[in-house]
Amino acid sequence: MSERIALxxxxxxxxxxxxxxxxxxxxQAVDVAANASDVAAADRxxxxxxxxxxxxxxxxxALPGMVDALHDAAVEKKRPFLGICVGMQLMAERxxxxxxxxxxxxxxxxVKPMAxxxxxxxxxxxxxxxxxxxxxxxxxERGEAYFLHGYHVALADPADSYxxxxxxGPVTAAIGRDTMIGVQFHPEKSQGYGLDFLSxxxxxxx
Amino acid sequence: xxVRKRIIPCLDVANGRVVKGVNFxxxxxxxxxxxxxxxxxAAEADELCFLDITASHExxxxxxxxxxxxxAVCFMPLTVGGGVRTPDDARRxxxxxxxxIAVNSAAVARPELIGEMAERFGSQCVVGSIxxxxxxxxxxxxxxxxxxxxxxVDAIAHAQRLASLGAGELLVxxxxxxxxxxxxxxxxxxxxxxxxxxxxxxxxxxxxxxxxVAGISEGHADAVLAASIFxxxxxxxxxxxxxxxxxxxxxRRRESVG
Numbered sequence: 001m002s003e004r005i006a007l008x009x010x011x012x013x014x015x016x017x018x019x020x021x022x023x024x025x026x027x028q029a030v031d032v033a034a035n036a037s038d039v040a041a042a043d044r045x046x047x048x049x050x051x052x053x054x055x056x057x058x059x060x061x062a063l064p065g066m067v068d069a070l071h072d073a074a075v076e077k078k079r080p081f082l083g084i085c086v087g088m089q090l091m092a093e094r095x096x097x098x099x100x101x102x103x104x105x106x107x108x109x110x111v112k113p114m115a116x117x118x119x120x121x122x123x124x125x126x127x128x129x130x131x132x133x134x135x136x137x138x139x140x141e142r143g144e145a146y147f148l149h150g151y152h153v154a155l156a157d158p159a160d161s162y163x164x165x166x167x168x169g170p171v172t173a174a175i176g177r178d179t180m181i182g183v184q185f186h187p188e189k190s191q192g193y194g195l196d197f198l199s200x201x202x203x204x205x206x
Numbered sequence: 207x208x209v210r211k212r213i214i215p216c217l218d219v220a221n222g223r224v225v226k227g228v229n230f231x232x233x234x235x236x237x238x239x240x241x242x243x244x245x246x247x248a249a250e251a252d253e254l255c256f257l258d259i260t261a262s263h264e265x266x267x268x269x270x271x272x273x274x275x276x277x278a279v280c281f282m283p284l285t286v287g288g289g290v291r292t293p294d295d296a297r298r299x300x301x302x303x304x305x306x307i308a309v310n311s312a313a314v315a316r317p318e319l320i321g322e323m324a325e326r327f328g329s330q331c332v333v334g335s336i337x338x339x340x341x342x343x344x345x346x347x348x349x350x351x352x353x354x355x356x357x358x359v360d361a362i363a364h365a366q367r368l369a370s371l372g373a374g375e376l377l378v379x380x381x382x383x384x385x386x387x388x389x390x391x392x393x394x395x396x397x398x399x400x401x402x403x404x405x406x407x408x409x410x411x412x413x414x415x416x417x418x419v420a421g422i423s424e425g426h427a428d429a430v431l432a433a434s435i436f437x438x439x440x441x442x443x444x445x446x447x448x449x450x451x452x453x454x455x456x457x458r459r460r461e462s463v464g
Contacts, residue, residue, distance in 0.1 A: 013300035013327060020278050020303070050300075051328035086328075098325070122405040122428055124330045124374045128210045128252055128458045144458050146283055147209070148305065148330045150374065167209055189283045189305060191250060 005202070006033040006042035008087075010059045010066070014188060018048045018084060021188035025198035036065030039073050044202070048188075049086030053095030053111050053151065056086045057103060067104065074180050075106055080204050081180040085149060088175065088182025092153050107175050107182070108156035114149075114167065121168040124150035129165045131173050131185060131193075137162035138181065139200045140174050143193045145185035147173075152184065179206045210456050211422050212252040212429035213446045214407065215436045217242055219288075220260045222268040224437075240275045246436075247280040249443040252458060254280065255377075255431060257308070258288025259352065266295070270302045277303020287335055287377075293322050300327060308377055310335040311350040314357055317367055324372025329404075334368035335377040336361060338394055346394050353381035362397055369402040376402060377431070379409040387413025387434075395425030407431050415441055415449035422455050 007019055009032045022030050030046075031038055039045060047070070049056050061067055074081035083091050092103045095111035103111070116123045125147050133140045140163045147165065153172040155161055162181065163174035174183045181201070187194035218225040223237045239256060246254055256276075258269045266289065273286055286299050287308025296307040307327075313320050313334055323332045337353055338346040338361035346361035365376055378398050380391035390408045399406040405428035408421035412432040421430040435441050450457045 013297075013331065014305070016274070016301060017277050017281075017303050017305075021281055024281065050305075050331060052325070055326070116403055119403065122209075123403055124405070125209060126330065126375060126405050127212050127428070130207055144210070148283070150328075150330055166207065186283070186305075189281060191247065191281050194281060 003043045009034040012048040017188040036069035039069040047087035053097040054101040078179040083182035134161045145190040214431040216255040253283040255285045273302040308333040308335040320371040329374035334373035365398045383411025389417040392425040399426035
């Protein structure tokens with residue numbers, strides 16, 4: 001398999017962990033890609049991400065041509081795309097973490113703080129929780145995965161929801177459309193469940 | 207169901223070696239933290255914690271290398287603490303593969319560090335680590351330097367301050383109980399857990415599985431940390447999980463056996 005997998009390097013803290021996990025999940029090679037040209041040449045793209053939405057979008061936008069290259073590859077050319085955690089949140093139109101910031105705008109919705117109505121409900125949402133598929137989405141299987149986030153994607157169109165979890169009510173766990181998918185949980189930190197998910201993504205021919 | 211309560215084995219590391227003797231069998235090198243991490247990954251611990259108790263400047267690269275090697279073979283969440291004094295210290299550990307960074311003494315000396323890290327990397331990866339002793343007057347005082355140095359700082363106020371500055375989690379260790387096997391200081395754990403909106407990890411003093419259960423049911427902790435009861439083989443992660451489940455505490459189902 002000589003497929004080219006581009007793992008976008010824009011300084012995200014989980015870059016190495018995602019790289020390790022993709023290799024453990026069966027990837028032959030993963031290109032750590034900081035150039036737009038690497039993305040244009042890729043057959044499959046993974047966007048990692050942890051931290052604040054605005055800071056991540058700013059770092060991604062600071063790579064010359066990267067946002068356009070991602071749009072061209074994932075939206076126009078329909079190359080399989082996976083966003084992880086904040087990498088998933090960036091797929092939305094905007095984020096409301098430390099001010100309002102534009103996202104990539106591929107999926108209609110806004111990234112909002114998780115509101116704690118119940119004082120017993122701890123924020124950030126941290127730990128293992130259910131991944132419950134919504135309908136019959138690609139790649140997502142029922143199971144338990146590791147979540148670590150204080151913001152969540154509020155989708156405009158429920159059809160873009162691929163999975164939910166539960167933290168004081170339903171919380172978006174996965175989103176997607178056509179050849180793109182984003183997961184709020186960390187497959188690179190979800191032991192067997194996470195590696196199996198990444199294996200399915202690597203084999204995905206949507 | 208809801209988010210699961212977590213079971214976190216903790217490895218104390220000094221000069222690149224696991225400090226407390228461990229009697230896992232079948233390990234080529236029982237003092238190698240990475241070998242230990244693999245055992246806990248295979249046992250499906252919910253997270254792993256490395257605390258570098260030397261954490262001198264010279265040892266930083268040793269710790270980074272351990273984190274790198276661990277992240278290459280373990281696909282579980284990893285909290286790392288010890289000697290983190292600046293956001294750049296934290297960044298190096300995150301890039302090496304750590305998911306959360308625990309800050310202790312430096313956040314007593316300069317609590318703003320917590321806010322600086324939260325702004326740069328997000329609250330979700332900032333753990334405020336609190337070592338406290340009962341003050342004999344019904345409260346608790348923050349201690350640093352492995353519990354040897356009192357600070358006069360009230361532990362509850364400090365915990366609330368770290369949470370408000372952006373710590374996404376608090377690791378609360380009773381220095382009175384640490385190493386005693388008498389159980390967590392439940393009043394300390396509960397007082398902090400009930401006064402902050404972020405998750406709290408109970409730490410210090412576990413000797414039995416009942417102590418783990420009490421940390422959650424009576425201490426109101428979101429996660430329970432233990433070292434020697436796991437390292438010395440008295441109980442397995444599966445034993446701990448079964449004990450919590452028997453007490454109707456939500457825990458992970460064990461899906462794979464390996």
